Structure formats: structure tokens, C-alpha cells
Amino acid sequence: MSEMFSNTSMLEMYIFETTQLIGQLENMMLEVEKKNSYDEGCVNEIFRLMHTIKGSSSMMLFNSIAHLAHSIEDLFYFIREQKPLTIDNSTLCDLVLEGIDFIKVELEKIKNGSEPDADADYLINRIKEFLLFIKGGTPNLKEIIRPEKNKKQQYYIAPDVKQETEEVNYFFANIKFQKGCEMENIRAYTVINNLKDISEELINFPEDIIEDEKAEYIRENGFDIYIKSKSSKEDILDLINKTIFLENLTFKEIEEKEAKEIFRKPEKIILEKEIKIPKLESTDEKAEEKQSTPNHVAQNVISVSVTKLDQLMDLVGEMVIAEAMVTQNPDLKDLELENFHKSARQLRKITNELQDIVMSIRMVPLSTTFLKMHRIVRDISKKQGKEVELQLIGEETEVDKNIIEHIGDPLMHLIRNAVDHGIEDGDIRETKGKNKAGKIILEAKNAGSDVLIIIKDDGKGLNRDKLIEKGLEKNLINKPIEELTDKEVYNLIFHPGFSTKENVTEFSGRGVGMDVVVKNLEAIGGSIHVDSIEDKGTTITLKIPLTLAIIDGMNVRVGEARYTIPLMNVRESFRPVKEQLISDPDGNEMIMLRGNCYPIYRLHEFYDVKTNIKNPMEGILVMVDQTEKSSCILVDELLGQQPVVVKALPNFIKNTKNIKGIGGCTLLGDGSISLILDVNGIEYGE
Amino acid sequence: MGKELLEDMEEFEEDTQKDKYLTFKVDEESYGIGIGIVTEIIGIQPITQVPELPEYIRGIINLRGKIIPVMDVRMRFKRPIREYSDRTCVIVIEVRDMSVGLIVDSVSDVLNIPEEEVVPPPEIQRNSNKYVNAIGKVGKSIVLLLDCNRLLKDEDYLMMKELENKEE
Numbered sequence: 001m002s003e004m005f006s007n008t009s010m011l012e013m014y015i016f017e018t019t020q021l022i023g024q025l026e027n028m029m030l031e032v033e034k035k036n037s038y039d040e041g042c043v044n045e046i047f048r049l050m051h052t053i054k055g056s057s058s059m060m061l062f063n064s065i066a067h068l069a070h071s072i073e074d075l076f077y078f079i080r081e082q083k084p085l086t087i088d089n090s091t092l093c094d095l096v097l098e099g100i101d102f103i104k105v106e107l108e109k110i111k112n113g114s115e116p117d118a119d120a121d122y123l124i125n126r127i128k129e130f131l132l133f134i135k136g137g138t139p140n141l142k143e144i145i146r147p148e149k150n151k152k153q154q155y156y157i158a159p160d161v162k163q164e165t166e167e168v169n170y171f172f173a174n175i176k177f178q179k180g181c182e183m184e185n186i187r188a189y190t191v192i193n194n195l196k197d198i199s200e201e202l203i204n205f206p207e208d209i210i211e212d213e214k215a216e217y218i219r220e221n222g223f224d225i226y227i228k229s230k231s232s233k234e235d236i237l238d239l240i241n242k243t244i245f246l247e248n249l250t251f252k253e254i255e256e257k258e259a260k261e262i263f264r265k266p267e268k269i270i271l272e273k274e275i276k277i278p279k280l281e282s283t284d285e286k287a288e289e290k291q292s293t294p295n296h297v298a299q300n301v302i303s304v305s306v307t308k309l310d311q312l313m314d315l316v317g318e319m320v321i322a323e324a325m326v327t328q329n330p331d332l333k334d335l336e337l338e339n340f341h342k343s344a345r346q347l348r349k350i351t352n353e354l355q356d357i358v359m360s361i362r363m364v365p366l367s368t369t370f371l372k373m374h375r376i377v378r379d380i381s382k383k384q385g386k387e388v389e390l391q392l393i394g395e396e397t398e399v400d401k402n403i404i405e406h407i408g409d410p411l412m413h414l415i416r417n418a419v420d421h422g423i424e425d426g427d428i429r430e431t432k433g434k435n436k437a438g439k440i441i442l443e444a445k446n447a448g449s450d451v452l453i454i455i456k457d458d459g460k461g462l463n464r465d466k467l468i469e470k471g472l473e474k475n476l477i478n479k480p481i482e483e484l485t486d487k488e489v490y491n492l493i494f495h496p497g498f499s500t501k502e503n504v505t506e507f508s509g510r511g512v513g514m515d516v517v518v519k520n521l522e523a524i525g526g527s528i529h530v531d532s533i534e535d536k537g538t539t540i541t542l543k544i545p546l547t548l549a550i551i552d553g554m555n556v557r558v559g560e561a562r563y564t565i566p567l568m569n570v571r572e573s574f575r576p577v578k579e580q581l582i583s584d585p586d587g588n589e590m591i592m593l594r595g596n597c598y599p600i601y602r603l604h605e606f607y608d609v610k611t612n613i614k615n616p617m618e619g620i621l622v623m624v625d626q627t628e629k630s631s632c633i634l635v636d637e638l639l640g641q642q643p644v645v646v647k648a649l650p651n652f653i654k655n656t657k658n659i660k661g662i663g664g665c666t667l668l669g670d671g672s673i674s675l676i677l678d679v680n681g682i683e684y685g686e
Numbered sequence: 687m688g689k690e691l692l693e694d695m696e697e698f699e700e701d702t703q704k705d706k707y708l709t710f711k712v713d714e715e716s717y718g719i720g721i722g723i724v725t726e727i728i729g730i731q732p733i734t735q736v737p738e739l740p741e742y743i744r745g746i747i748n749l750r751g752k753i754i755p756v757m758d759v760r761m762r763f764k765r766p767i768r769e770y771s772d773r774t775c776v777i778v779i780e781v782r783d784m785s786v787g788l789i790v791d792s793v794s795d796v797l798n799i800p801e802e803e804v805v806p807p808p809e810i811q812r813n814s815n816k817y818v819n820a821i822g823k824v825g826k827s828i829v830l831l832l833d834c835n836r837l838l839k840d841e842d843y844l845m846m847k848e849l850e851n852k853e854e
Contacts (some may be wrong), residue, residue, distance in 0.1 A: 314750075317751050318750050318751035607738070649753070650753055653739065653743070657738055659738045667751065667753075672748070673734035673748050674734075
């Protein structure tokens, strides 16, 4: 109960929510950029998203994120209200995407438990400039001075505490703006808003500068501010000097007596109060919220923590076992129980269904991962001046949550490769008679208990000769070249340190990567396959299992102990005959099978388990595929194959010792525990 | 709900568990562990052996779908092995986010041993009282209060590892 109120879970919620919102926003921006136009719903939606991020960030005291979100919100507020016809779309998208990246980096920091300490001021100022630019329509963007990072934020946090001991000063300032900068009243408002943070009291003349008719007056006469502040003269001057389009500034310190005269007039005093914000905004915000409700599809999704799902799955697994214990109870043996069996069948049906549903809860569509790829394609293609279109197919395909976490990086890498290495420059494509814009298809589909993810580009394809040349250079080929199949040649790219790209770019070409991709995939029991036709394109197919939580296993027995060997590792099992068995002078046993020699590991010896079957000819040999070779494992007998739910070994055991060759454990139908073998760990050490 | 109230509740809970010890027997000695870390007590279950572990970790059991390791306290104290019987119990404790089952001869009682009745163990034995944190007096009998943290830390193994490192 207390957890619900603790800060950590709020933080978790914040991170979760903001990450989602940022993701949505990113996709929307990419959409907008592609269409090159803003419809009203879109602008409203962006405004709403930014508004939410701003709110929750400032609640969590992540000020830099909140300020950034605020400035972007301002920008879209203006766009929504004024509907300016000409907006430099690509600059706008760049700005917003940069903002998104900033927030992403900060979120990552928060997630890792460190302080989000980056300074967003530079970005905020650029956004503000851009806003001013589209407001004023002034073409000379370059002339705008980029203010240095100011320390305004510090005052924001504790304006009073900091300078409590310093004496109070009074100042007067008259500010005039450059001719033709437009919207003088808004600018004046900004100045006052900035000053407010470091001053005790502020009086400005004309009052209510936010009203449009005052702009004329300010344009002519400038506007006056009386400041009562504990900050030094320099600080205030500094702040005012940062005003954009500042033409003329009269600034002086005034005597206390004179000042008090001015400040005494109560109707002019603004005491730590908000300066009147444009009425439009507040009323509109409400209206906007009302508006957005119907657009919003009622929330049918709730987020549940994975721990709870794991618990649920444990319970359901237990229930399946309990059901078997009841219906196959030895006490019921030999009894005529027609009705009981009828009900038992019903129960089994329901439990099976329940199990399926619990499994399906863990399944998440690939779409979030796939949609992220849009951004990558956009960034790289923009930087390299290539035109690339990414098409997604079957992104609704579902896989286990754990697996999604593992394939994000490999997928990103493959897509980068496809854009960077695969797709040619536009003009080259044209001479080849292809469409100027390259095309990458990212497709997912189900195939039995696996999911296939296919990345297909219509680029230049892999060059067999170049690969062979490079392979020879790196000493990776140990066969006559004529005998190499295409597949073998293509597989060269998965070797560490292999890259045919001459130039290393920001995105790819360092030769690290493809081997990492393979490693990541192997970690989740997946595989990768390359196919390519020169000048037509490359197709990379990833084969990944649907879920990690359930694997098909072969249950075996050794003495009293039971082990489960993942079925994907099992090649075959057989009972050997005497002629096949060899042992070398050191006592290592081997078996000769179809002209190949495989080492034999006796599981009972390996784990020191008591058993009566010590002769391989009485037991069963299971041949398993290890990373680079195959071996045979001697067990007493096979118990059969079944899907098993993988559980990790308890932490206490993991902390005590890292057991070679055991990947986890699972519960069998009768409630007993079986250890799952990690076949790669089964080998004798030095 | 106010934070203060929650804190109060936690304090209250701690209060009710303070000075309470679950006592069990190994051979003739009575041992006690703080009730706060005890999750539940179950009868002996079929144990699945796990290779390569120290002998006193008997293996893992299936506790309603949750898999927990079990440690034989008898063997941990280097006492002679005795066959498990109906009286044999598994006390499931949770220390540092780890659930572990302790196999004991029999569980006796939950006793209230106030602080003033608890004395530190005498320093006479060499090393052998490393698991005993304190000694509690209950009437005429005494209860050896165990430090579960030390019970779970495999010092022999750590020592071996250290030796290995030195040799290298």
C-alpha cells in the first residue's frame, strides 16, 4: 500500500507516460513532415501532448524538461491560434524533434537514477526565436542574437532565499524596440516576465501591456519599468540586455525615497502576482480540453507491471498442475465416475484457455519498435541526402515483451545499414533505371512458433567479389573460392570487424554491429539469414521465437534427477552401438557417427548424480547443437517432449554459485522441478 | 491517505513483531529467528537437487509455483545427518529479497523475549558461534538467536574463492 504513494512509483509512472507521449509526438512530427502540412487536429494534438509533458514534468520538478515543453507548447499555441500560412516546416520539425531528443536523453538519465541536469536554454531560445520569427514574419533570422546561457533558472527555484541578506535596490528602465519588429506588447511582456523572477516588485507603464492597442504606444515611446529588487544592477541590466530586438535602453538606479513614492500607489503594484496572461489562453485551454475529449478514443488499455503478470503466470501454471493432481488422483483410480470426468474435462478446457490468455497478455505488437524506425530512416537519409521510403507491413504482429526488448537494437542496426550501405545516391539510382527514392520494406509475420522479421531494400545488394576480397584480407576464408556458396559469402558480413564500406560514417561502417546483431539474436534463440541480388537489393530475414517464457523442451532423466533440454538445441537422440564408441588415452569418450566424431558428456558424471546406468549402450545419447560444434549427452532415458515454462533459478543460488550448464528450471506436470540445460555451458573446463 | 498515518502503521507493525522469535530445534538445542523475516512454515517437500552447490544447500523446492532453495540447518551447523520425518519442517524466510527455506528438526513456538533478557554470546569459542547473534533467556531454558544474514552467506565458499585468487 505504501508503495503506491512513494515517489519511486510516481517516477515510474512519469517515465512511462512521458516516454509514451514522446513516442506519439515523434511519430506525429514525422507524419507532419512527410505531408508537409498541419491539419488542425494534428496541431491540437501536439499542443495537448506538450501541455501534458510540461505539467507532469514540472510536477516532478524536472524544470529543464518542463521549460522546453512549455516553449514548444507556446509555439504550437501560436500556430493553432494564428494559423500562419507560411511556416518553415523543416526547421519547425527539426526544432521539435531536437526537443524530443533532449527530453529522451533526460528521461534516460532519470531512469538511471541520475539528475536530469542538461541545460535546455539554448534550445528554448532557438524555439523562442523561431516563434518570434514566425510571429513577426521578419526575414532576417540570422541577425537575432543568440543569448548566452543565462542563469535565470536558478532564481526560479528559490528566488527569495538566495538573496535575502542583500539590500534592496530600486531601478528604472525605459526600453524601446527596433522599428518593424512587430508585436511590441508581447515582447515587453516577455521582458517583464523575465524580470519578475529576480525582483520583489515591478511596475510597468503602460499597464496591461498585453492588450494589442498598447503595442502602438510602446512602439512610439518605449515602455517604462520600475523595479524593486535585491539583485545587483549588473544582473538586471544583463537580463534586460538579452531582450531580442532591443533598440534603446535607458537604465538608472533611483533613490529609495523617490522609489517608495512610486511603489506606494497600490493600484499599480504587482505583488509577486502573475502578470495578466492573455485571456485568450486560459479560456481557450479549457475549450481545447473539451474539444479534445471526443477526439480521444476512450482508453481501453491499462498498463500492468510485468512482475504482476509473472505472478499471474506462476499461479496459472500452478493451477494447471493442481488440476492434473486432482483429476489424475490415485484415489480415483478404478472408480466409475462419469460425471466427475465430465466436469474434469470442462475444468481442463477452462484452465487451458486461461493459460493461453495469460500468455497472450505478455504479447505486445511490434508496432512501437517498428515505428521508431521511421525516425532513424528520416535522420540518416536527411543527413546523407538520400530519398528513402520506409514501408511497414504486419507491424501488428505480436511477440513476447522480453523479446521486443532484445530486437530493438539489432533492428535499428539493420535499418541503418540498409539506408547507409544498401540504398544508393539518387542520381546513381536513376542511371540504374530505378526510382529515385529508395525503398525499404520492414515486414513481420508469424510462422509457426516463430516470428519472421524481414528487412528488404532495393539498393545495390551485396557484391560477392568484394566480400570475398575482404574475407581473404581478414583471413576468414578457408576454402577454395570457387566452392564458396553465395550463402557462405553473405554470412561473412556477420564476422566481427568485417566492413566493406570504405568510409566510416556516423551511422555505420565501423564493422562492429553485424556480429552484435547476431549475438543479440542468438541470446533469444533467434537466427538471421541474408539473401541478396546485386543491384536489386538485399533481404535480411530474422527468425525469432514468439516467446521466451515458454520453450519446447525434451525432458530426460538421470538417476532421480530430471533435466529439460531445449528442443531447438536437440538434433537427434539414439542408443549407440559398441562399434561407434571410441575413447582416447586420456579417457575422453567420443562417438563416430556418419563419418563425424563427437565428444560424449556423461550427465551423471558432469553433475555427479547417482545412477545405475553407466554404460552408454544402456542409456540414450542426445546430440545437441552448441555454438560451434555438436556434442552428445548421455542420459538414462527420455521422458518425452512438452512445452515448459521457463523460470529463473532463485537468486540465492545464483549468488552462491554460477552453475555451469544450467539455464533455469521449470515445473513438470506432476509438480516436480526439472532443471533446464544450457547446452553451451556443457563442456569440461581445463 | 496521509504519509504520517502510513508511517504510524509501519511502526505499529514493527512494534508487534519486536522481541518475538520463532524457535525451532536442531538436536537438543533451541534456536530462534526474528519473526519479522519468517514468511511461512511448511512441511518437508520433495527436493530437487541442484549440482555444484555446497552440500548444506539441499536443492530447490516448488512452493506453489515459486521456486525456492532450501538449506539444511543441521548440515550448516556440521551436525550428523538425520533422516527427515513428519516433524521436519521448512521455515521459509525472506532476507535481502531472497526467499530461502531452512530445514529444521521441528518448529517449537513463537516466544516473546524482551530486550533485557537478551545477552551477547560469550566470546570463548573459536569462530564456532559465528551464526549466533545473541542468547535469549526464557525462564530456565536458553534460546540461541541466529543471524540469518550470516547463515545465508557462504563463508567457506568465499574463503575458497579468496584462496583461489591468491594462488593466481
